[in-house]
Amino acid sequence: MVHTKKISLVAAILAGALAFSMSARAQDHAHATPTPERQSWTFGGPFGGFDKGQLQRGFKVYREVCANCHSLSRIAFRTLAEEGGPGFSESQVKALAAEYKVKDGPDDKGEMFERPGRASDRFPAPFPNPEAARAALGAAPPDMSVLAKARSYSRGFPLFLVDPLIQYQEHGVDYIYALLNGYTNKSDQNWNAYFPGNKIGMAKPLSDGQVEYTDGAPATVQQYAKDVSAFLMWTAEPALEKRKKTGFRVMIFLILFAGLLYFTKKKVWAGVAH
Template identity: 55%
Template sequence: MNNHRTIIALALAGALIALSGPAFAQEHEASPPPRVKWSFAGPFGKYDQAQLQRGFKIYKEVCASCHSLDMLSIGSLADPGGPGFSQAQAAAIASEYKIKDLDDRGSQIERAGRPADHFPAPFANELAAKAMNGGVAPPDMSTLAKARTYSRGFPWFMLDMFTQYQEHGPDYIAALLKGYKEAAPKGFKMPEGGHYNEYFPGHVIAMPPPLQPGQVTFDDGAPATIDQYANDISAFLVWAAEPHMVARKRIGFQVMIFLIVLAGLMYFTKKKVWSAVH
């Protein structure tokens, strides 16, 4: 019996050594983004309301000129667990948007937005978005924080299962926004219209550096730096992609407690039932 265990252990160890070499050699090029301390990380994580409000301001004043946020209704800004705007504030924000609609004669009109409207897109359609942006449409931002990631490599991706690290998206986006370099390193051939970014795969990104220090003024006195902007917009995008995360984690904790108690009771039931047979 012990013999077999040893053989299996040796085989496993051998396989791991054989496998991990090329796995590490494979990690290359774009450096892994530094980890940011997010308020929403971990099993009890919650969004920082002030941060989401700042992030929304950056979205509105900077990102929205190129990126759509199609799948969110404007009214969702007032949903529980989110940026914490009041219903009245959300309605006021909505009314600032012009929404294309039809009147009751069927003529095209523009009316003031309502909370049920989704955020209007900056371009009329995808072709227009492409034509205005050098051939590639800027991605929609509704699910962006879940659609971006970076490779953690073995064994970290396995450990992430237990540590619940899942902020790959915002870490990557925040790093990307901070990762622009004025000039590419010596010997790097930069194609026309490209921008050098430390964290973008291949380093050549079409999007020009979107954030400048002092570009957005915050009412809460938060510093007007690229670092601050990058973190705030990343947090906002996580909320946009996962608006019910706070409820999910709260309910998750209740479910966990229930299941652990249930499993405990089931265990003692099973023990009692089987006590006659053993």
């Protein structure tokens, strides 16, 4: 009897605490921005990998649109030809890098000079420093190298506990995709449904037909957004494919090893009372 009383007291305290936090959550949500919709990506799940065509299209969108304001300073040209990426050939990358002007020096006279880019260079930034970007644009656009991992959204309880089990790891790309499609107020180019406070510094960057696709993919904002989001996932996590492939092998090994150890343990302990 005494036990049940104590149990119910403890349960009541815990339930009360939970109820309080729940009501606080509900208030919190009323003012929040909508939750980005979960998209299907080729790189999701345990066997996911990048779609080379999509990465190449996404790179084109980056070059022609994003790169006017956003830097990609941690990415070297050579990685565009590396395994698990957009799959450009080395000569393509060399030619591409040469189109950029890279500041180098000092030379033997002590002068800085500009030269054509090499595959080993990193993408030059559109502004010499964040202050210059701020002076020109009003706010410094974030570097895009790891942007897909630097953005996320809250899935809330209990979904956040389910995410690691179902390997949902694409919160960042889903947010970027939603944001690029979130300019739904026709009269205000800086209104975005998914941006906290709805007022975003970046005016609607993409419009239909803006970037020419040569592989037959539709030239729509949705397709551009999808492709450039995928490209940003690759820049943020270039080893994603290798990681997942290695992971599968490691899992197989560990599960077999655990199985062998289980039967060994059973055999060793079979003869003794425990």
